[in-house]
Amino acid sequence: MPERTVELTGHVIDSGTMQRAFGVVMDMGGEFHVEQFDVGSRKDETSYCRMTVAADTAAELESILHELHQNGATVADPVDAAVEHAPADRVVPKDFYSTTNHRTEVRYDGAWIAVEGTEMDCAVVVDPDAEGGPRAYTEPLSGVEAGDLVVVGEAGVRVHPPERPRDAEGPFGFMQGGVSSERPSESLVREIAEVIVETQADGGNVLVVPGPAVIHAGGRDALAELVRAGYVDALSAGNGFAVHDLERDLYGTSLGLDVETLDHPRKGHKHHIYTIGSIIRAGSIPAAVEDGLIDSGVMYECVTGDVPYVLAGSIRDDGPLPDTITDTVAAQGAIREQAQDADVVLLLATLLHSVAVGNCLPSDTPTICVDIDPATVTQLVDRGSAQATGMVTDVGMFLPRLVEAVEAVEPGDDTDGSGDDTGG
Template sequence: MVRSRTVELEGHIIDSGMMQRCFGVVMDLDGEFEVEEFRVGKHKDEESYARMTVSADDEETVRSILHELHQNGAHVPNPSDVALKPAPEDQVVPHGFYSTTNHPTQVRYDGEWLPVENIEMDCAVVIDPDERRAATKVLNAIEEGDLVVTDESGVRVAPPERPRGGGGPFGFMQGGVSSERPSESLIREIGETIAETKENGGKVLAVVGPALIHSGAGDDLARLVREGYIDMLSAGNGFAVHDIERGRYGTSLGMDIETLEHPRKGHKHHIYTISEVIRAGGIAAAVEDGLIEDGVMYECVENDVPYVLAGSIRDDGPLPDTITDAVEAQNAVREQAHEADLVLMLSTLLHSVAVGNCLPSTTRVVCVDINPATVTQLLDRGSAQAIGMVTDVGTFVPTLAETVLERASSN
């Protein structure tokens, strides 16, 4: 027996690709659709509307189709209030709980649409009835008795729409990855975006890997920190060690940054560096003692730029500042991600993915890596406000710093 449901699409559903994606979902899942009403926005700021009936041979298939359509911004007409169930115990969610996307989301509670605060992917949504607020919670933060949203009834998702103007780095360049892009002009546009973000009171988060130091770009990133263009830093133990080693010995993982040679006993420099910072009591203490006199971490300490160093199983040492508890590190990264308005992901896959998982799809992201697969993987995680560059971070960061600081001096 054929089952059917009606869904609605609203907004710039044509040029954003929403309608096309929804049609594809229905066909890919062996369903059928019939467009009952279609109103096309005829002006730049005018939205379009479509109502269509989705049908399939069984109820389970219809539910699967509706789930996918919901993720793409479709919603059922005349929705009911959201369904809530209490969490049975700490860190345990009810069966059928709603798992979030990273797109802006609302839930209908007591006849009112509530925005879901701190939206990020793969979380539960908890409602506080006293405060009439809805917010995401990761599973390990769920407490017994939390009112958890279940199913998708009363939930609306609004994927970001493609800018119609197509201007700037987050316009025509978005969504694709290529090493053949006009790099200098794109870097210039990214620099303009960083400056505009700061001028508008926004915050810039840099997510960086050790290759940035190894490629010789550390001094230029340090300049951006010193001049106030980087508000937060997210990295691993390795980045901080390479940065401090470079200042102490002129090497990064034993290689001389200037000559690209490996000095005698240079392979021991990173472990010497770790030992010296541990002896001092941490990075800030080492700066105070004069042990660290330059570099990215030095500028972070001197300019009160908060940093998160998330540890891994392969870390040497680690440095005292490195957070070795994975959940604690996730929470620290999450706090930074929720504050960021623009994120620079520079040559680090693992830390960029970790931060990317915590970002709403509306946060602007720039991802730079020499490996096209890294850039593609990061941009495919759902953000419509992201651009990627396949290039050497050792070329990108100095050019970016020059662009940003030249703009500042000319104003």
């Protein structure tokens, strides 16, 4: 039987990596033999496993090795990664390495190089002549240029899935529970508030991704307050969110509905398109703020507080607003820059933009998803954003409570939690 030796290192017991690796081999019809297994006996010690994997055919073995690679296993006695020149702009070599969203390294010229800009579904480009030595970085297929050295195959590539924390202490400790629909909501809101406050206190970056439902459900004022208070460093949304936020300022409605009285004013269904027309005449959202046309809301606070925002367009957009990026590739690039700079991401009631931003995030970026539908978080996880922790609730009720909790938190507060004392 063809066989290869692979290695696993890190907190592979607590993180479940060992069990997943064994399961992959058996489920795919292979066999494994553990040659060496060193177990970390303290919380700060890692474990090491070296095992031989075998299969009936070379093709089956390659499939098993591919799945093990995705879970952090590395082929023992590694070789340098294979690289080939891209034959043309936006054309990658056959069998190019497609990235995961896990921290990745490639072996080049006998040394392991950390891949910059961790993101799923990209190519890895090696620049051997970079100042300071060779560098490697992810590049979406749309950004590959003729002559780029692109990594081909999985040999010489290793990934590092995020490991389970040693314990549940600290402001990020609660983010291990998947979708939270039964936990006491007040304690969970406080824990999220502590994440935001601690991130800001440490000089980190909080990215908020809101959907139009934030405006419909009555969360506009609370989100605007978070922006005004300096707890939002960047905002990523779509044309619809901005239109409804601006409509609320101009007409007191959101998609024609009076948010306060729930009445439908006469011609209310035209308010959103009237709003777009007004902003186009002004020239942009910042110009409308400067002219005094817009004087409240989330977009107003972003403009006056110099908080950068990205409005990514879609085929469904009315107008769109002059600030909306209608070039898909350009919008992806703008979202990608925001995602790579983020230390914490808060996804608020928007499936499409949650998935879009989630696709650009490294797997070790804490991500909190608030939605009335638990399927939103499930879809995020299914599409690779396994780090997403969900809170199932009405975003219009969540945001005001979050503002109160943020105001009550002092930097340095910790959440309560119990840890796992197992090493490895």
